[in-house]
Amino acid sequence: MDDEPRLINSAKSGDKIAFGKLIRKYEKTVYNFAFKICRDKEKAEEAMQETFINAYRGLKSFSGNSKFSTWLYRIITNNCLMMHRKRSHEPVVSLEDADLFRETGELQVPHWGETPHDAVLNKELKEILNKAIQKLPLEYRIVFVMRDVEGLSTEEVRKSLKLSVPAIKSRLHRARRFLRNELNPYFTK
């Protein structure tokens, strides 16, 4: 039986045991998402703790109109964005596809070889995946991770990020193209 609504109501009235149960239920989800955005274990842990602290403080504002997880995603995203803005000066990167076209105006797409099918990726490839996604501006990275990695629907992303559907789609498509282009040299060498 799903006792989440009861736990949320108890936590709203200040029951910390109920809130502890909610933390245990969501800590993996929150940590994994924060890690996929920050790409750093310490930052992900910090973002996770801040997320739960903020969630407890703001619990009364949770109306229940969206899923609790969607509401948490919004808080994690805000924390990751704030941490990122405080600590780094993001370089400007181009999200264009110019390399796909030869000077002659023809399309040039090299074929990728086999990619690993299982979750066990080698160290070199992990580093390449990390580097590529770290180059992607955070606003694009967040949408890509939510939609393509975590598997959230466009509607859930819209509610979490308070973005319009066209804005989500545009960021997602550009992120997909950018990451594909970044990985391209590795799979075509």
Add this chain to the structure above:
Amino acid sequence: MKLTDHKKYLLEMCEKVDRDLTSPTCRKLREHLAKCPDCAAYYDSLKKTIVLYRNYDVEYKGSCCKEVLARLDVEQPIQIGIPKRHRPKNPRRSTKHSSH
């Protein structure tokens, strides 16, 4: 085929890469991919990119519950407004007092 047509399909691929291409709305794209090896290669690489990031798993083995609850326990309630001892004296009141 013109380059602009390929570009159009590339954009469509980015939009539909997570969908089932057998649906009627994807018919044109499906037909194009069947006859254009470059676009098919691009579509394949786009799909593989998503799968790679989805397969990149992170494992959280700890628990932050104790730390978070401990932080909430030591937290002081937020004071709204100016604490009493810092409030400036009401000048009118002090005048009244002085007149007595």
